[in-house]
Each structure stands twice: as C-alpha cells, then as structure tokens.
Amino acid sequence: MDFTLDSEQLALRDAVRGLLGKAYGSIDARRDATASDPGFDEKTWSRLADMGVLALPFAEEDGGVGAGPAEVMVVAEEVGRVLAPEPFVEAVVLAGGLVAAQGTAEQRAELIGGLAAGESLLALAHLEPGRHWSAGAPDVTATRSGDGWTLDGVKEPVLHGARADVLLVTAAVEGRTALFVVRADAGGLERTGYRTFDGSRAAHVRFISTPAEPLGEPGADATAALEAALAAARVAYAHESVGAMATALETTSEYLRTRKQFGVPLKTFQALTFRAADMYVSLELARSAAAWATLVLADEPERAPEAARRAAFQVSKAGRHVGQEAIQLHGGIGMTAEYSVGHYTARLTAIDHLLGDGSDHLRHLAASVSDHGVVEPMP
Template identity: 40%
Template sequence: MDLTFSQEQEELRGVVRAFLRDVSPEEEVRRLMETPSGHDPAVWTKMSDQLGLQGLAVPEDLGGAGAGPLEVGIVAEELGRALSGAPFLSTCVLAVQAILAADDPGCSRELLPGIACGVTVATVAFSEPGRPWDSPAEDTAVRHVDGRWLIDGAKELVLDGAHADLILVTARGDQGVGLYAVSGDAPGLTRTLSPALDPTRKLARLEFAGTPAHPVGPGDAGSRILSRTLDHASAALAAEAVGVAQFLLDLVVAHVKDRVQFGRPIGAFQAVQHACANMYVEVESARAAAHHALWSAAANSPELPLAASLAKSCCTDAAMRVATEAIQLLGGIGVTWEHPAHLYFRRAKSSQLLFGDTDQHRDALVRRLDARLTGA
C-alpha cells in the first residue's frame, strides 16, 4: 500500500487550510460555539460553492465530485486543525456513507444531490440511551400504518441532530433493523441540545412519537449499513484527531521558542525538548494509523474494520496525550479560558468517546483478529 498523497490531494489540503484560515479564526470559533448550531450557514454555503467539499464523496452523476475517503480524510484533518464546528462529519461522512451503503438508487437520487450542493445538513441517529454505540436499534421501533412508516423511540448523542435537515434513523421493524429517512421538521420529532464537554461539537437528543419516515435500503439492512458507516466515520474522526494534535504541537513548539526563563528559551532545556519529541512521535504515529485506515476505506479493503478501529483508538488517544502535554508545557496560561489549548483538549477528549471509546474499539479489534485466526 502506497501511503503517499498525490499532488492534487496535497493541493486540496492547501486550499482547505487557506480557506479555514480566513473563515475560522479562533475568535470566530469562540463566537460560533455559543450558538445552537455551532457553525455559520454562510460559511457552509461557501464550502460548497467555492470548494465543493460537501460533494467530495458523492458520485458525479448525483452532483458530487466522485472522490473518496482519502479526500474526505484530508478535509477532516484540516477541520480538526482549525477546530471548525461545520457539520462535515455528520453530513459528508455519516450521512453520505449511510446512503451509499444502503445501495438504494432511488433514495440516492433523492437525498444525495441536496447534500452535494450544500443545501442539506444531514446526520445519522443510531445511539440509544444505555446502549453501546454500535447497537443499531433496540428500543427505537418503526411501524407501517395505512401506507406510512412511523417511528417511535429516542436517540441520543446525535451529531448536529438539533439543526439537521435530514436525519437517517436506525429502527427495528417486522423485517429487522432498517434505516429510515426523517425530515428535520417532521411532526412528532422533538430535538433537544445535549450538554457536552466540547462546545464546538453539537450533540442532541431526538425523540420520535409517530414520526413519519421512509425506508432507505432494505428493511433488514440497518446493521450492515451502520457497521460500514461507522468504519468510515472512525477513519475520518481519526484524521480529524491528527489535525487537532498537529495544531497543538505547532502551538507548543512556537511557545517554547519564545518563552524565556532563566535567561534562555525554555525550548533549550532538555526536559522540554524530550517532551516535544514525544509529542512529535505521537502525532506522526497517529498520522500513519489514520492514513492507513483512509487508504483501506478508499480501496474498499476487507481490512477496513480492523484499520478503522485501530486508527480510532490510536489517533484519539494520541490527540489526548498531546493535548495534556501541551497544557503542561504552556504552563498556567494553557488552562485559562482565553487560551485555545483547553478547547483543543475538549475536542480531543470528546473524540475519544465519539463512536465508541478506545476500550470498545480495542475490544472490537481483538474480537475481529480472533475471528480471523480461528476462522470463526
């Protein structure tokens, strides 16, 4: 596997980084994190009109760019570096991959063009109170009444769920667990913002009471769709965590060059140099794991479930360790509200838990490896 990016992919990274530098400075991040949606709709429109980011993974015949997980991962990494609250992970990874995995041409034609052109903000609602992240639907039910599909139940920790225009919901019916599309303004849908450690990433609780929906894919394909979607989402989240860690490393290196103690920059002290070297190793190791997962996704490799769980646990843990070390090296200022370090620390911690914590992913990795070795 050739883990190098093409010239076009590196140009995409440069364009996205320059764009985010202009539209997502720290002051804007702080302003937007106090809003219910956490992002600026005008900037979301610019991301579509000027860069076409929302349609990267959407097929060309449906209005997208026909790119793949590598390009999506590059964008996710840069969004993490900028601590952007744009609903890219929910819309362009979770929702797009769920629709593609459903293999329903009619629904793809109906749902994907709106996402590709930046009009539709979408998400996937699958986590239920008291259930594991990868449990598709136990308490959320769908029923067929007078020719209509109606959903009852609740989902929690739904990424960008409070303001999404389209919600893809896993629900259990007579055929098994399926995926169903629900409009954001559907009757019987109640949406409540959830308190979160990371104010830049908006989560919501959704309650369904006879909420109209329509199926996306076969009525028993929900588990398969969710498994595939979470593999892609874990790879993208791993890339985002690399961006978070890289920003903090750059921030600390600049700080230790400028901060003077005992007549010398603190970067001249061996203990500080060792700490920065360890942070660099963490970032580069995480980058390799994330890129391997993205390449596995791009190649549609059977290794993707293993690579995704490995990357999710490795990269989010690395981001957390880098964030902790960064605050230590920044000294007292690193824990003040005015400094950005604590915001990146919060993002790193929330990423550790999103889509299943690192222990869950390591357990899944062990189970999958054991199944392969035993032939089960």
C-alpha cells in the first residue's frame, strides 16, 4: 500500500496548516477561542469554507469539491496538530456525510450547500443518556402528525448542538432507526449547551412534539448510512488524534533537549530517551492503522466499519500512552493548564470516548473473530 501524499494533497496540507497554525499558533490562542461560546473561532470556520475545506467530501452537484477520504483525513490531522476547536469532523464528516448518503437532491443542495459555504452548521443528535455507542436510537420517537412528523425524547451529548443551525436527529419509527431534520427555530426544541472537559461544546437537547422533516425517504431505515458515517468519523478522529500525538511528541522531545537537570539536558538520561522512543513507536503504529483504514474507506467501503474500529482501537491505546507519557516527562509543569501537553491529553481522551472507546471497539472486533474461519498453524 502506498501511503504517500501526492502533490495536490501536500498543497492542501500546507494550506490548512498555514491557516490553522496562524489561528492557533499557541495554546493561549486555542484557550481564548474555547473560553466563550460557541467554543471555536467563527472567522477561522469561514476561512476554511472560503478555502473549500468544508466542501471537500461532497459531490460537485451538491455544492462540494468531490475529494476522497484521503483529503479529508489530511485536514483532520492538521486540525489535531494545533487542537483547532472547529467542528470539522462533527459537522462535515459525520453530519454532512449523513446528508450526502441519505438526503434527497433538494436536501443535499440546501444543507450541504449551506455547510460548504460556512453559512450553516450541522450537528448529529444521536447519542442518548444511559446508552453506549450504538447505531440504534430507541429513546427518541418519531410520530406522524398530519402531513408531517414530530419528535419526542432527549439526546445527549450532542456535539456543538447548542450552536447548530440544523440538527440531524435519529429516532425510532416502528422498530427502525430513521433520520430527521430539525431546524434551530423549531417549536418544542430545548437546547442546553455546556463546555466539555477538553474545551469543546456539547448540549442536552430535548424534543417535545418538535416538528421534523424526514431526511430522505420518510421512515426509511438509516442504520446502514449511520454505520457508514460513524466509520468515516472514527477514521477522521483517528487522524485528528495522530496529529495531536505528533505535536505532543514534538513538544516533549524539545523539552527533553532543552530542560536541564544536574547541569545536563534531560535527553542525557537514557531512561527518559527510551520512554520518548516508545512514544514514537506508539504514534507510528497509530498513524499506519489510520492510513490503512483510510484506504479501506476509499476502496472497500463495505469493510469500513471493521477497519475503522481496528484503527480506533490502536489509536485509543496510543493516545493514552502518548498523552500520559508527555505529561510525565514534563514533570510538574505538564499538569498545569498553562502548558500545552495537558490540553493535548484531554483532547485525546475526549476523542477516545466520542464514538466508542478502546474497550468497546475490542468487544465488537472480538465478537466477529469466528466469522473469519480457521487458520492452520505453521508447522
């Protein structure tokens, strides 16, 4: 497999890196952006739209660029490198991916067009209190009301749900999981936003006979589209984590080179150097797993859910290792909110729990072991 970026992908990487590096060149800039709602810089989001980044994965007829998974993952990794708080994965990959897969031509033109232009923010309202990472959504119900539909129930956490202009909501319809579009000004919609521990934003969303529009065919089972979108998002989050881990390792290595103890740099102590080398191994294993999952997503989409879980499991282990070691090797300063490595570790931890943690992915993968047949041992 060739994991090398071509010239256009390198140009995209450099352009996004330049924009996000200027906006979040220090952890203080990121802290300022997340200090107040909506938890990210609206101007930076608009600049990403102007560059065509928000339109990358969508078909040209829907107002997109028509790029593939590799280009999306290039952007996700750059988002992770500087901990950019903009909801690229949440809005473009996850919510936008569902519109592209399930929406009618009119819905795609409106919703994707608005998202790509930076004029409208989409958010997926899928997770429900007390339920773990499942493609089902039994606690929010959809009911026919005259010529339309209404929703009842609670979704939480809804990432960037308080700021979103449009919510894509999963709901139970006669035992199936269907998708609905809810506008921010809909009646019976209650949204309570809050700050998460990594500085991002989420919301408690309650639907009380809230008018909703079916996404695509009314009442159609959206499980397959949801699984595909979750797989794409898991791979994108894996690349975001790789970007974050790369910066955490670079920051730690620089600290070991410059910080002195007993009159010599910390890198002089072999035990510390070995620990940094182990961080590098974890990072490269995660990078390889994420790149492989991206190729599977592009060439064999039917295998994407399993590949995404494999990559997410590897990234879960690596993220915990790299984040904890970055803090430990920095000593006391690594525990302070003023220093960057703690923020990187917080984001890595948050990503690990967004769409299933390592234990959840391992449980799903173990359940399918018997599907792969028997391998004869080597003599």
